[in-house]
Amino acid sequence: MALHIHPSILAADFANLERELQRIGEADLVHVDVMDNHFVPNLTLGLPVVERLAEVSPLPLDLHLMIDDPDRWAPDYAAAGAASVTFHAEAARDAVATARAIRARGVRAGLALKPASSADQWLPLLDEFDLLLVMTVEPGFGGQEFMAETMPKLAQLADAAAREGRDLRLQVDGGISPRTIGIAAENGANSFVAGSSIFGSADPGATIRELRDAAQRALEAAPQR
Numbered sequence: 001m002a003l004h005i006h007p008s009i010l011a012a013d014f015a016n017l018e019r020e021l022q023r024i025g026e027a028d029l030v031h032v033d034v035m036d037n038h039f040v041p042n043l044t045l046g047l048p049v050v051e052r053l054a055e056v057s058p059l060p061l062d063l064h065l066m067i068d069d070p071d072r073w074a075p076d077y078a079a080a081g082a083a084s085v086t087f088h089a090e091a092a093r094d095a096v097a098t099a100r101a102i103r104a105r106g107v108r109a110g111l112a113l114k115p116a117s118s119a120d121q122w123l124p125l126l127d128e129f130d131l132l133l134v135m136t137v138e139p140g141f142g143g144q145e146f147m148a149e150t151m152p153k154l155a156q157l158a159d160a161a162a163r164e165g166r167d168l169r170l171q172v173d174g175g176i177s178p179r180t181i182g183i184a185a186e187n188g189a190n191s192f193v194a195g196s197s198i199f200g201s202a203d204p205g206a207t208i209r210e211l212r213d214a215a216q217r218a219l220e221a222a223p224q225r
């Protein structure tokens, strides 16, 4: 599976989102964090903004829903023009039905796990999802320290996907920088969200290249799964 770099616009200038999107043309998808001040103690943006971003973005949208009641809302976000919609296992009443509703709209379905959430119950259900997101910080805020203690869970998911021959996107989100991306790639990640390291850079394109190269080098040095 190719490596994908997803800049998170949580770290962008919210007054100039269309202009900010022009700075990350070398990325693969743009990561959009939707927060409701209930599931996480922070509030960002909602459906109307996502719909406009989908219209103006040169890159496909990767939505990360940090909201209560994703069963109700995820299908509407899928219909808003996103390429993938990821919701949290901890918030969903019926994660499989919600993933199926997202896929029914021709959109990739992702399941996110907070740092303390186990992957065990999802291992027999990997076929129901296109993407698994292992949070590498507590969701809610950008600019936090990468939590290396989440790596065994990532490796567990990567091993299960390899055993099943699944082409699963395994995403990490939080504290990803040229310093930390290698350990995530070694443990099986192939999709990397980075907010502050990309938008905080004077040259976001160069940082995207640096992230991609560091992930590729770590992957090549790691034993094959």
Ligand SMILES: O=C(CO)[C@H](O)[C@H](O)COP(=O)(O)O
Binding pocket: 008, 010, 011, 031, 033, 064, 137, 138, 139, 140, 141, 142, 143, 144, 173, 174, 175, 176, 193, 194, 195, 196, 197
């Ligand atoms: O989902 C998120 C926070 O809940 C963000 O996507 C994430 O924090 C990215 O920001 P940074 O790279 O600065 O950690």
Ligand SMILES: [Co+2]
Binding pocket: 008, 031, 032, 033, 064, 173, 193
């Ligand atoms: Co995110």
